[in-house]
Amino acid sequence: MLVKATDMGVRRGERWIIRHVELSVDRGQLIYLIGANGAGKSTCAKAILGLLDIDEGSIDRTPALEVGYVPQRLALNPTLPLTVRRLITLTGRFPGTRIESALASVGLHRLGDPPVTTLSGGEFQRLLLARALLHRPDLLVLDEPAQGVDMAGAGVLLDLIQDIRRDLQCGVLLISHDLQAAMSTGDDVVALVPHEHDERPFGLDDPYAGAARRAAGQA
Amino acid sequence: MLDDFFMRALLAGIGLAMVTGPAGCFIVWRRLAYFGETIAHSALLGVAIAVLVDLHLVIGIFFTAALVVLAMYYLERRDTLPTDTLLGLLSHGGLAVGLVLLSFFPNMRVDLQALLFGDILAVSHVDLAVIWGGGVIALGLLWWIWRPLLAATVSPDLAVVAGLKPERAQLVFGILLAAVIAAAIKIVGVLLIVALLIIPSAAVRRFAASPEQMAAGAAVVGMMAVAGGLFASATFDTPSGPSIVVTALVLFILTRLGRTLPAGGAR
Numbered sequence: 001m002l003v004k005a006t007d008m009g010v011r012r013g014e015r016w017i018i019r020h021v022e023l024s025v026d027r028g029q030l031i032y033l034i035g036a037n038g039a040g041k042s043t044c045a046k047a048i049l050g051l052l053d054i055d056e057g058s059i060d061r062t063p064a065l066e067v068g069y070v071p072q073r074l075a076l077n078p079t080l081p082l083t084v085r086r087l088i089t090l091t092g093r094f095p096g097t098r099i100e101s102a103l104a105s106v107g108l109h110r111l112g113d114p115p116v117t118t119l120s121g122g123e124f125q126r127l128l129l130a131r132a133l134l135h136r137p138d139l140l141v142l143d144e145p146a147q148g149v150d151m152a153g154a155g156v157l158l159d160l161i162q163d164i165r166r167d168l169q170c171g172v173l174l175i176s177h178d179l180q181a182a183m184s185t186g187d188d189v190v191a192l193v194p195h196e197h198d199e200r201p202f203g204l205d206d207p208y209a210g211a212a213r214r215a216a217g218q219a
Numbered sequence: 220m221l222d223d224f225f226m227r228a229l230l231a232g233i234g235l236a237m238v239t240g241p242a243g244c245f246i247v248w249r250r251l252a253y254f255g256e257t258i259a260h261s262a263l264l265g266v267a268i269a270v271l272v273d274l275h276l277v278i279g280i281f282f283t284a285a286l287v288v289l290a291m292y293y294l295e296r297r298d299t300l301p302t303d304t305l306l307g308l309l310s311h312g313g314l315a316v317g318l319v320l321l322s323f324f325p326n327m328r329v330d331l332q333a334l335l336f337g338d339i340l341a342v343s344h345v346d347l348a349v350i351w352g353g354g355v356i357a358l359g360l361l362w363w364i365w366r367p368l369l370a371a372t373v374s375p376d377l378a379v380v381a382g383l384k385p386e387r388a389q390l391v392f393g394i395l396l397a398a399v400i401a402a403a404i405k406i407v408g409v410l411l412i413v414a415l416l417i418i419p420s421a422a423v424r425r426f427a428a429s430p431e432q433m434a435a436g437a438a439v440v441g442m443m444a445v446a447g448g449l450f451a452s453a454t455f456d457t458p459s460g461p462s463i464v465v466t467a468l469v470l471f472i473l474t475r476l477g478r479t480l481p482a483g484g485a486r
Contacts, residue, residue: 046376049376049380050379051380068380069376069377074373074377076373077249077372079247079248079420080248080372080430081427081429081432082373083428086429090366090369090370090373091366091370091377091381092366092381131377
């Protein structure tokens with residue numbers, strides 16, 4: 001077990017953004033975190049990453065857990081000159097061969113070293129993935145990596161993530177909108193329902209939660 | 220014509236530009252221009268306090284500026300007001316309190332003109348030693364926090380997950396900025412110090428392929444601006460601060476004229 005959240009809740013003011021979330025990721029597992037917009041997927045991921053404090057429940061992490069994080073968006077200031085190789089070494093210094101192999105594993109090794117502003121959306125996401133891989137993570141957390149990437153690019157990304165999970169034997173927590181991919185490829189699917197803990201619940205017809213419950217019933 | 224006072228001012232200015240180059244890049248990358256202005260404006264309060272308790276001006280300015288940085292660090296986490304409102308509060312609050320305090324001492328020999336616009340005649344041997352000693356320490360600190368600060372500039376979340384402690388780096392940078400601005404007051408003045416931080420970085424952006432190149436380039440352009448500006452100031456008897464900033468501006472415009480030059484990515 002790499003990380004395990006028990007009865008996790010995060011509150012902003014009086015409102016619970018997420019509550020009663022149970023989630024655990026094992027080595028080699030691909031766990032999907034799905035839900036509609038505003039269901040608290042990113043909040044949930046940030047809590048798992050330790051980027052924000054939880055107000056309820058607990059999170060257990062394996063000691064010395066190395067985490068790789070691919071954020072949903074990275075708004076780069078164009079005044080900051082960054083090339084491909086400079087960007088992936090932002091968070092640490094690594095030997096050249098390791099950088100090459102990280103770039104190769106996402107298919108960007110033949111790109112040279114252009115400014116990151118010239119990359120396409122899909123290439124940029126793959127670059128962020130390579131940066132996370134450089135740290136040889138035990139746990140990889142990806143926040144909607146396929147957003148803003150076309151269908152083909154999204155498929156490539158998903159295949160990549162599967163390869164990485166197999167090669168590194170790491171656990172993957174993947175935030176996604178793609179219910180179908182989640183059902184067909186995930187080891188487990190955690191569905192978050194927006195406004196579930198508001199006074200008047202209107203999330204009961206939520207398609208993500210409904211499908212996840214049905215799937216859970218079949219399993 | 221290289222009088223002793225002129226050499227001192229030139230050396231002080233060059234020592235200063237060595238630090239304002241890299242520090243200024245972070246101001247541009249992190250969009251901290253108003254933060255820099257706030258620290259500069261608080262300098263007048265620092266002067267008033269230095270006069271009151273009989274401290275060296277630069278020390279008084281540094282301590283006040285550092286207090287403003289700490290106040291900002293605290294308020295940003297505790298208060299719901301937007302950052303620019305908080306900065307405006309501290310900036311103009313500090314300026315107003317400083318001016319009111321100074322008005323209680325009508326006989327005080329505080330040369331407001333020199334504080335606002337810089338005065339190359341004012342650079343003493345002690346100032347020169349403070350600027351170079353402080354400059355070397357500042358560069359060392361900047362080197363130490365470079366990776367976490369740069370990572371946090373791109374994404375604080377990525378920096379935290381990689382265990383880089385970006386909050387500490389940001390606080391160190393704020394204090395460093397307070398020191399740089401305190402040291403720069405004599406040469407450039409309160410009103411124009413932020414220009415010396417921003418214009419050289421902006422001028423070299425399109426020629427730089429990496430953050431480190433941009434920082435080094437900004438330091439070089441800053442030194443050129445300081446040297447050119449001080450010569451102009453001595454020759455035409457113009458105030459040193461505005462002369463330096465005008466020189467920097469001319470250098471910036473020159474870099475913009477060469478449209479056919481290879482551009483390093485986004486402009």
